[in-house]
Amino acid sequence: MERRNFLSLVGLGALALTVAPAAVRAEDFRKLKPTVWTAKTVEDAVKAMYGSDTATESGITITTPDVAASGGAVPVNVKSDLDLKSLTVFQNANPESTVIAFTIGKSSVVDYDMKMKLKSVGDPITITVIAEGNDGKLYKGTRTLNVALGGCEG
């Protein structure tokens, strides 16, 4: 890293500490909950993440193509108008189930686009999104799609 960049980073870090002590802190779920990332089924992963898999099926919209041409980069959009604390995306095609976990701050808008790798397994794949609201309840959304050519093998 260049010296100038490094110095500006240090400066900003100090600034962040003094100016906004109450700001949302970054949470690394890989360190906090390591078992989530090794779980082999969606059910286990959800339980490892949130302690329960009882969720209300409403309020979360997942958009993907019906048939993804390549599993190497499947565009996925997740949207919600609920007041959420965190949101996690799972799928049932790859060796492990958890894809990504978002921490949602007070100024975040829950509208995320990402590109996902999905293995082609022959059967339709289900993407499951579980979100934890600030009311302590769990919310769930699902979306089923097909993948023509897998993305994890190559």
Added chain:
Amino acid sequence: MKIKAKLKGDIVNVKVLAKHSMTTYDQAEKRTGNRDDANFITHISATYNGEVVFDASTSQFLSKNPIFKFKFKGGAKGEKLEMNWVDFKGNTKSGKAKIK
């Protein structure tokens, strides 16, 4: 890291491309015979004015050179957005963009 941040109404739309191979365990095994050669971004976050506006713990199942799009409220034109990622091997990268 390529970052584009644009203010629309009172919401900042951010698009970010993180350059990373995002090798899964299976891919690593196929290429080098060693599953431990897998490497992928594990955590990516964005800060604006000291506040975390985007924060994601990620796995190997994002595409190569993954693209993220996210939105947040309260941003102002000309101000800076900072982004950082860290990968499985501990490498870090940061980038910044001015909100347009």
